Amino acid sequence: MSQHKPPARITIADVARRAGVSIATVSRVINQTARVAPDTQALVQAAIAELNYRPHAAARMLAGRKTNTLGLLLPEIGAAFFPPMLRGVEAEARESGFGLLIYATHSASAYDVAQPYPLGEHNTDGLLIFTNSIPEAELRRLHHMRFPVVLFYRSAPEGLDIPSVAVENKSGARQLVEHLVRAHDYRRIAFLRGPGGNEDSYWREQGYREALQVHGLPFDPALVAVGGFDRQAAQDAVDQWLREGLEFDAIFAGDDDAAIGALTALQRAGKRVPEDVALVGFDDTCVSRYLAPPLTTINAHVEQAGREAIRQLVRLIRTGQAEPLVLLPTELVIRRSCGCT
Amino acid sequence: MSQHKPPARITIADVARRAGVSIATVSRVINQTARVAPDTQALVQAAIAELNYRPHAAARMLAGRKTNTLGLLLPEIGAAFFPPMLRGVEAEARESGFGLLIYATHSASAYDVAQPYPLGEHNTDGLLIFTNSIPEAELRRLHHMRFPVVLFYRSAPEGLDIPSVAVENKSGARQLVEHLVRAHDYRRIAFLRGPGGNEDSYWREQGYREALQVHGLPFDPALVAVGGFDRQAAQDAVDQWLREGLEFDAIFAGDDDAAIGALTALQRAGKRVPEDVALVGFDDTCVSRYLAPPLTTINAHVEQAGREAIRQLVRLIRTGQAEPLVLLPTELVIRRSCGCT
DNA sequence: CTGAAAGCGCTTACAG
DNA sequence: CTGAAAGCGCTTACAG
Numbered sequence: 001m002s003q004h005k006p007p008a009r010i011t012i013a014d015v016a017r018r019a020g021v022s023i024a025t026v027s028r029v030i031n032q033t034a035r036v037a038p039d040t041q042a043l044v045q046a047a048i049a050e051l052n053y054r055p056h057a058a059a060r061m062l063a064g065r066k067t068n069t070l071g072l073l074l075p076e077i078g079a080a081f082f083p084p085m086l087r088g089v090e091a092e093a094r095e096s097g098f099g100l101l102i103y104a105t106h107s108a109s110a111y112d113v114a115q116p117y118p119l120g121e122h123n124t125d126g127l128l129i130f131t132n133s134i135p136e137a138e139l140r141r142l143h144h145m146r147f148p149v150v151l152f153y154r155s156a157p158e159g160l161d162i163p164s165v166a167v168e169n170k171s172g173a174r175q176l177v178e179h180l181v182r183a184h185d186y187r188r189i190a191f192l193r194g195p196g197g198n199e200d201s202y203w204r205e206q207g208y209r210e211a212l213q214v215h216g217l218p219f220d221p222a223l224v225a226v227g228g229f230d231r232q233a234a235q236d237a238v239d240q241w242l243r244e245g246l247e248f249d250a251i252f253a254g255d256d257d258a259a260i261g262a263l264t265a266l267q268r269a270g271k272r273v274p275e276d277v278a279l280v281g282f283d284d285t286c287v288s289r290y291l292a293p294p295l296t297t298i299n300a301h302v303e304q305a306g307r308e309a310i311r312q313l314v315r316l317i318r319t320g321q322a323e324p325l326v327l328l329p330t331e332l333v334i335r336r337s338c339g340c341t
Numbered sequence: 342m343s344q345h346k347p348p349a350r351i352t353i354a355d356v357a358r359r360a361g362v363s364i365a366t367v368s369r370v371i372n373q374t375a376r377v378a379p380d381t382q383a384l385v386q387a388a389i390a391e392l393n394y395r396p397h398a399a400a401r402m403l404a405g406r407k408t409n410t411l412g413l414l415l416p417e418i419g420a421a422f423f424p425p426m427l428r429g430v431e432a433e434a435r436e437s438g439f440g441l442l443i444y445a446t447h448s449a450s451a452y453d454v455a456q457p458y459p460l461g462e463h464n465t466d467g468l469l470i471f472t473n474s475i476p477e478a479e480l481r482r483l484h485h486m487r488f489p490v491v492l493f494y495r496s497a498p499e500g501l502d503i504p505s506v507a508v509e510n511k512s513g514a515r516q517l518v519e520h521l522v523r524a525h526d527y528r529r530i531a532f533l534r535g536p537g538g539n540e541d542s543y544w545r546e547q548g549y550r551e552a553l554q555v556h557g558l559p560f561d562p563a564l565v566a567v568g569g570f571d572r573q574a575a576q577d578a579v580d581q582w583l584r585e586g587l588e589f590d591a592i593f594a595g596d597d598d599a600a601i602g603a604l605t606a607l608q609r610a611g612k613r614v615p616e617d618v619a620l621v622g623f624d625d626t627c628v629s630r631y632l633a634p635p636l637t638t639i640n641a642h643v644e645q646a647g648r649e650a651i652r653q654l655v656r657l658i659r660t661g662q663a664e665p666l667v668l669l670p671t672e673l674v675i676r677r678s679c680g681c682t
Numbered sequence: 683c684t685g686a687a688a689g690c691g692c693t694t695a696c697a698g
Numbered sequence: 699c700t701g702a703a704a705g706c707g708c709t710t711a712c713a714g
Contacts, residue, residue, distance in 0.1 A: 009462075009486065009690095009691085011690095011691055011692085012691065012692065013691080021700080021701085022700065022701045022702075023691090023692080023693095023701090024693080024694080024700070024701060024702080024703095025699090025700060025701075027692070027693060027694085028693095028699095028700085031693080033693085033694085034694095034699080034700090035699065036699070036700085037699060037700085040699080040700080052478075052482050054457050054461070054462075054482070055457055055691085055692075056403070056463045056690090056691050056692070057399075057457060057459065057461070057463045057464060057692095058398075058399035058400075058402040058403050058463045058464060058690090058691080058692090059399075059403055059463075059690075059691035059692040059693090059706090060691080060692055060693075061399040061692090061706085062397075062399050062400055062403055062690090062691080062692070062693090062705090062706045062707065062708085063691075063692040063693040063694080063705080063706055064692090064693060064694080064705085064706060067459070068456065068459075069459040076428075076431070077424070077427045077428070077431055077443075078424050078425065078427055078428030078431070079424060080421075080424060080627060082424060083418070083419045083420060083421060083423060083424060084419065086418045086419055087417075087418070087419030090417070090418055090419065090445050090447075094447060099444065099456075099458075099459035100444065100445065100459075101442050101443070101444055101459055101460065102418075102442070102443040102444075103440065103441065103442055103443075104431050104441065106431075106435060115409065115440075116395050116396055116398060117440075118398065118408070118409075118410040118440035118441075118442055118464075119442065120395070120398070121350075121395075122397045122398045122399045122400075122707095123398060123399060123459075123464060137393075141393050141395070145350065260631065286421060286628065287627065287628045287631060290601065290628060290631060290632050290633070291631050291633075292631070292632075292633035350706095350707085352706095352707055352708085353707065353708065354707080362684075362685085363684065363685045363686075364685090364707090364708080364709095365684070365685060365686080365687095365709080365710080366683090366684060366685075368708070368709060368710085369683095369684085369709095372709080374709085374710085375683080375684090375710095376683065377683070377684085378683060378684085381683080381684080396707085396708075397706085397707050397708065398708095399706090399707080399708090400690090400706070400707035400708040400709090401707080401708055401709075402690090402708090403689090403690045403691065403692085403706090403707080403708070403709090404689080404690055404707075404708040404709040404710080405689085405690060405708090405709060405710080463691095683714105684713100684714085685712105685713090685714085686712095686713090686714105687710100687711100687712090687713105688709105688710090688711090688712100689708100689709090689710095689711105690707105690708085690709090691706105692705100692706085693704105693705090693706085694703100694704090694705095695703100695704090695705105696701105696702095696703090696704100697700100697701090697702090697703105698699105698700085698701085698702105
């Protein structure tokens with residue numbers, strides 16, 4: 001039960017010996033890669049069963065076969081955003097006949113030669129890379145060696161034509177903010193932006209600005225703060241606004257997690273939502289419909305996005321081609337936190 | 342950008358040639374496995390950097406080194422239960438110096454030789470196995486070959502001494518139900534059990550029964566149905582009860598997901614929680630505190646459990662020993678859905 | 683401190 | 699239909 005006494009591995013040679021054939025033949029019946037006489041086949045299968053043989057994936061890989069598995073690289077894995085995405089990615093991979101391995105890089109920090117990513121060209125047929133989970137240099141290397149990669153929720157760096165799938169952040173945000181001004185006539189709409197460098201955050205802010213502009217409302221820097229797509233950060237930001245006595249009649253929280261933080265801050269300060277201040281989020285996570293009041297937000301179809309990303313990756317692996325950029329549509333979900341009933 | 346023109350891989354031989362040394366030397370500087378003259382070392386490092394060399398993990402593995410990575414096997418990955426667990430598992434693995442690979446088996450169905458699990462003895466130093474993600478035969482094989490495995494949220498099959506970490510389900514459930522009768526004097530407490538064969542569900546039911554018994558309340562089979570740890574299933578079950586006109590003054594929902602389903606059913610039927618019927622869950626997922634009313638539940642310290650499981654696995658890998666069974670304590674979280682204020 | 687060589691467990695031309 | 703052999707990219711005794 002430890003590495004001290006190394007396990008006695010059963011190899012293809014053991015099977016071959018037991019079945020009285022060559023290892024080549026065993027390999028053939030396992031992979032169905034050539035005709036094998038029915039009797040021989042039966043012999044081999046029996047030997048495999050008796051010995052409880054399992055092919056060694058690393059050896060297979062080394063010897064040059066495909067892995068039939070896809071890799072997903074994330075910066076982290078603990079947020080509420082992930083379950084639906086993982087569900088989509090997982091289901092689509094499975095339905096396409098691939099296994100799926102997931103690794104959280106935890107940072108796009110410098111690469112260490114002695115400790116390469118446990119997920120890569122060596123154990124995977126292609127990689128789905130979420131936001132900035134790996135350094136750009138690594139992306140370049142992968143692209144350079146023509147390894148199939150698709151980017152997810154981020155665009156390709158300058159000059160690299162790597163396919164990318166993301167979500168219509170800008171139009172979604174714009175729709176949301178337009179609803180706030182059109183349906184409810186709010187004029188001072190605060191915005192909690194996401195983490196710096198995050199593309200989703202960037203485009204949502206563009207959508208916010210466009211909506212203001214369309215309705216002739218000024219963009220007021222005092223009305224934007226960093227919510228970081230994070231409950232605590234958002235709560236702190238709203239606390240701060242409240243302390244400063246900032247005036248606003250609605251908050252666009254950047255994402256649903258930030259909306260929860262904002263809601264907490266608002267409630268603690270005795271503000272009623274939506275009577276005193278309206279609140280909207282983005283993503284429509286599984287929590288949002290259950291908040292009090294239920295959150296008006298944008299359904300970003302995260303699960304669908306996951307499926308689409310895998311679809312492109314599989315296509316890239318099989319045909320060498322994929323859509324350069326797919327932008328998934330977004331949908332306004334009106335509940336009660338915006339003031340609707 | 343496809344498999345059609347296979348990528349030109351840079352190998353240790355390329356590095357050796359470039360640096361004018363043998364491949365053995367290159368290997369040594371990468372792994373720091375023997376003294377190498379400073380000059381030689383510099384030469385090699387320069388060559389690695391220039392060529393952008395990455396060691397081939399499968400080859401390393403085959404040649405007999407540890408992988409420095411741990412594997413987590415789950416049946417599925419899309420539930421609200423997972424993010425905190427993954428956070429704990431991930432953090433502890435990282436802090437212990439291991440990478441973490443995750444694979445969703447999706448079923449404990451029969452094993453296919455041609456398509457082995459993408460996660461196993463060949464690319465991992467040890468496996469954490471959640472509930473019933475693999476067939477028992479596979480577990481036996483792993484154990485038999487002395488591969489380090491720890492079971493998570495399930496116990497070892499008869500006769501296999503595989504370490505296991507789980508949660509104090511029984512006493513938690515009992516505490517919860519006792520609160521219901523002691524503090525609120527409910528007498529007809531319905532129970533939504535989890536999926537058949539699930540150990541968590543089994544022990545929670547035992548706790549429920551014990552609590553009833555302690556207070557001299559009868560166990561009434563009419564008051565238990567299957568909620569399956571699932572929103573929709575729980576909602577259907579409660580709908581059914583309501584249709585039948587079953588009388589109950591409280592529901593113990595089995596887990597928080599089921600509690601959400603129950604809440605939905607209750608609200609649609611115009612029942613107020615907790616005035617008309619009280620409701621409690623189990624797990625304390627990130628949603629529970631935000632429900633209306635906030636859910637009384639059991640905090641099962643899922644993130645801590647994840648850390649502990651990895652701790653045991655690492656210990657097993659390093660020393661060959663681990664705690665046979667660790668049962669993590671559980672904590673009552675009183676909010677408003679039970680009738681408290 | 684460094685290199686030549688065996689071996690890890692497989693797949694796949696190449697012969698037959 | 700089947701086997702002998704080379705090769706995948708590394709690590710690690712064994713010599714020196």
